[in-house]
Amino acid sequence: MAVVAVKPPVLSIGPLAWIRKNLFSTWYNVGLTLLAIWLLYALLKPAIQWGATEARWGVIEANLTLFMVGQYPRSQIGRVWLTVFVLAGLIGLSWGVWKNAARGFALIALSAGAAFTLIALLYRWDVWTQWLIAEAILLIFYFIGLYLPRGALMAGLAWFLYFPFIFLVIAGSKYIAALPPVPSNLWGGLLLTLLLTVVGNFGALPLGILLALGRRSRLPVIRYFSIGYIELVRGVPLITILYMSAILLPYFLPIDMRPEQVIRAMIGLLMFEAAYQAENVRGGLQAVDRGQYEAAHALGLNGSQTTILIILPQALRMVIPALFNSFISLFKDTSLVALIGLFEIVRIARSILAQTEWLGTHREVFLFAFMIYWVFNLALTYGNRRVEEALGVGKR
């Protein structure tokens, strides 16, 4: 066997080697690296200069509450905290019950809570206690979840009840003394954005499932109706649908029914999202193996039994990641309700810019609004990936 003289490896570890391998491996990579450095310099230098000297970040601190809850009565803010506490409890409970699948979201919630506590302490805001309480609740419910009998059922039920619960707490009722009604035109900011997203996303799911089943139906009338609805909604911009529900909807209702603007926006979002959810669910339905239908048929199940007991549970499990993705995109899309006059984050930002003392702070305000969306979506994306891994979607 011939002896081959292998050259000693030239500096294969260490920062210098890393730089050579990743930045200067070929002549064009040298050029690209230099281009990128120049671009970074050209973009970052004025940006940092502006951020450190010119920008008036005080506008954010002065209007933080407005960003979070809009015009929600300041005396009733405890109700918003209540929904946050219950949410923390639910996340903790889910973590204890579902372990891996919910761990991503739980860790995000924990670190976000810790970060908010620190920020509040740093700026000497008094909300740090609330964040600390939320953290404690999350951990307590984690341990409860670990030992809860029939945990999955209980947690599922709790989540299901959570959504009407939020509405009750935020909107209030004239029959409960502790929760005086808060008119919906006072809801705003991140609170309103989240409410609209949750309603639009989860409320549209049943309708989406029906439309998806309809689209795969063997009855032509139902199939063409479903196709027509889905393609019509997907072919027009969301803003036209929101306009329709804001302006046209009252015409289609009896004279004594004039829903509030928020409700109209929710109906518009529901109609819109149902078509997109239907396509998600259809993807799941198509991914269910043919053998499942045949096996169900062989066992003597009829059509609706097969769909409800065999196909849908498998299909829905497969579309959980897609549903999270549409949650993220709806979270962004709710910004369009600003154009029909609701005070969600973007509109709040515009209204802050109209305050005389903060004129001309467009960049600061918009950048902060960007950050809210970005941080939220990053967290959701991360949590979604953990869920996906835990469910083994695409692996099994």
Place this chain on the structure above:
Amino acid sequence: MNIKALWRDIRFLKILAQMIFIIVLALAAGYLYLNVTTNLARQGLTVGYGFIKNPASFGIGESFIPYQPSDTYGRALLVGLVNTLVVSALGIVLTTFVGVLAGVARLSSNWLINKFAAAYVGVIRNTPLLLQLMFWYFGVFIQLPGVRQAIRLPGPVYLTQRGVYLTWAEGTATFPAWRIYLIVAFISIFVIWFVLRSMQKRAAVPLSPWWNLAYLLIPALLIWLGAALQPEPPLRPLIPELTGLNFRGGLRLTPEFATLVFGLVIYTGAFIAEIVRGGIQAVAKGQVEAARSLGLTTGQALRLIVFPQALRIMIPPVTSQYLNLAKNSSLAIAIGYPDLFSVAGTTFNNTGAAIEIITIMMLSYLSISLFTSLLMNIYNSRIQLVER
């Protein structure tokens, strides 16, 4: 015939179910129709498209077809539609470049370029377009320096508060004669393709890639020849120059138009980048290895093996991004660009014809969507794998 037997007959049940569905649908429609007529009657409104012929009497900031406030509502809506179409078409072309560039950058082995593209995609995809448009408009485009301190880019292109001034060209008297050469040059591309293909069929070995230069040289020669044969040059450059308080010459893009196109291109480009990256990564690694072992160079393997397969995966999602871009152009209303949605909104405010306006709007967007997806479907079916 036995009634009970009918209840077990699947064909009968199917028809029955559909009949019930139609009846329920008709009842719901009837109920809604009743409400609409009552509501309209109470407000003293009638539904009809007569208003289309009335003078609009509102100005439109910019239009690509002639328009004055004395024109009809129909004309105003047409102006809006054309504005939407121009923004969409321009946006689709530009966003393809941005998206492919960013998608390839995302796959670069160069760490800095890779992370640069990742940051772009991550930030843009996770924030709402409406907010981005407002940021670009209020935070960047109308905060550009005034005309006298304009930022000069090579071209020259001037960025100012009043808009973007581009160097452009204008046809002269000889332009119509020259246009024929342009058309011939365009047709020559197809002829070259045909000739090269038949040459390739007869040749035993692959043609030298230098032949592809013909696509560039022959049309260029034709265009140049056409221009040289004219008594005076068919195109005159329009270079923006600062005269007095404003720029003269050149092509002016309003801040609204520039923001909308820029915002839509940046936003959609991030989505296309992810599709491009996913498409290229989805091509099985064995394909590249097989190509390399057959003796193709890395570049050839990419061009002949990877890209055609990746394209097949990318076309359907890219189509839906194009459609999104066209639909998202309706957000123009937030920054004051007079697109279809914005003009329709003004028309609604003036006439109160809610049902008619929303119908017109939805039908227009629907036809844009259907037309775009028709084109993309034709393209898709041409490049789709033909399975045996």
